[in-house]
Amino acid sequence: MGGTATIVGAGLAGAAAAWFLTRRGFSVEVYEQAHVVGGHVRTEWFRGIPYEPHGAHIFHTDHRSVWDLVSGTVEFVPYRHRVLTRLRGRLVSWPPQRAELCASADFTDIALELADRPGAVDESDFESYCVSVLGPTLYGESVRGYTEKQWGRHPRTLSAAVARGRVELRNDGCHDFFRDTYQGWPRRGYGDLVEALLRQAVVHLGCRITLKDLPEVSQAGRPVIVTSALDDFLGEAGALQWRGVRLQPVYLPETALAQPAMVVNEPSVTLAWTRSIETKWALPELHDRLGTLVLREYPGAEAKHYPVLDAAGENQRTQRELEHRLLGQSRNPIHTAGRLATYSYINMDVAILQGLRVAEKVAAQEEC
Template sequence: MKAPHSCVVVGAGLTGATAASVLARQGFHVRVHEQADVVGGHVRTEWIRGIPYEPHGAHIFHTFDSEIWQFVNEFTDFVPYRHRVTTRLRSHQLSWPLQRSELPQLEEWPEVERELSSLPPEPDTTNFETYCRSLMGDTLYGLCVRNYTLKQWGRAPDELSASVAVNRVELRDDGYRSLFRDPYQGWPERGYADLVEALIEPAEIHLGKPVTCADLTELTRPGEPVVITSALDDFFSGELGPLEWRGVRLESQFMPDVSLFQSSMVMNEPDLAVPWTRTIETKWALEKLHTTPGTVVMREYPGASAKHYPVPDSAGTNRALQASYEAKLAAYPRNPLVAAGRLATYSYINMDQAVRQGLAAARRVIEAH
């Protein structure tokens, strides 16, 4: 009998689990190696007394792609959820993205109104700061964006690429207060861990040990394909130098006597006097729990050593280093290596894109065999 094709997947987050699932369903023997002691990566959901929380921050599944939506719904049940974010500004709570109709309540409204009347026809894409100032004016930018960005990224806003702002910073005048406009939106009724565990179930899973390029000689046969979803500077043990990452630390507080703590799942805190960037209350995603006593509130603090966000500097230094690591990956002689997912591609992507990259990685492996 002919031996089945085999493949190794490095990382058991959403992208790795997607690739592993597709490959296993195509008859591959898939071995997944995950450095953590649980699967799920940064999308994993945990529960306290039946109340969900996300140790790595808020994750909302939204997509324009019907194929991706159908795919994830094969593995878990999603409930409708339209994500709303609020920005706290002194005594005001403003919708995010900002809505013009809410701005007259601000003490600075006369200045804001004057600046909004003289904006350029298109935003200036020189860097993050020029983009935002030309989108909403100096006053709104200073009130709602500049200090939040300093906290979130630990860099001056003019050192960040405008790509950070495009599709993430808006000024709306249409009254639509949900963050996303995608036709398919929801939250898994049993949490994202349920989705990832269902995806990865057919694979052979090894937990608790990181895998680097040096380990492939022991873990793989020559010519065996490997899907890499870990950061390439980690995978190559920093041979070309470290990529710059921005991490966050979350502190969770269970409130047994509170049904809902805040007015939306996410509350941004642009005030530099507040040390956390935002508070997150995942319970908002499951309407059936809204009246149940007990909630979990997480405060997200910036600057941890974890690799949550790639840093798209305006000079392009990090992107150039990532390209060098990708060239090294492509030149590896012993095994075909495929990079996929947020960490491996050094990109700030949405969850549907993470799934799409997992599907594409699996397809590359299948087509090569």
């Protein structure tokens, strides 16, 4: 059994696909345009302190098979993620807890609005969704400014899909940001995980591959898995809208932990950054050690971190057109997986699942 396969991109989706195929006897070559593997999830280290140059990444999933794969490949430490947001000068839980807000005289007006919310969620657009869930005041003070900074556009122009599963009101006392059964953080960072998944593949770094390059890297008829953005892969950079962030680190040598949680959201438009991140929280054995890094996350960088799912669906239509063009070429069977290639706002476990599923499809076609 086996064969040859080419993978474009060495992030989680590409690494998962490579892991699956090499275990099935395939000879796999992976091409990554950066000079390191890991894509946007790679962890870096400074004086023994972890930080993430592309923003906070917490592994969480309800898929036992995905958890078994990642935790069986490298060591994971238990970590339940907490997020706080600044509201009227105080730090409160995010997602917000109704009981926490109602118990404080500072939020009496918000508590009254929460008691008078509509029964159904308005799915018209991002803003309508959030107002129907949180009420106008809590939305206006905790989400609207953050969203305007993060996306560089009015919240009404974003799809409700951006809020779905990310904006909620709780009243259960659960302060974990995620509710998934399996949650953790790789002890040696995400780069270690991706490198381990790619161990049996041949990886070419610093190699940007587009559709026109396929004759140089793959024989005709052999499968290709694309995990890079399709506008880049098809040579049409700019066809899709993306949003990027940049992280500004601050090293505090005399401080063990600088924040009460890994992530603190800053929704006020008077601040240029959207949140501050202290990745050191993920590793309990480091908590008492002096020296920490806090990264402020600024939006608007020239990077493809987030697809812009607009309320009108224009970017989504462009993505479908690019997919149609990609499938229309006949030299190689091409499959797509991952956030960039599918232009979808997915979590890490879904990216891995997509990589595994397309790899399984490739292997099944080889058997035919």
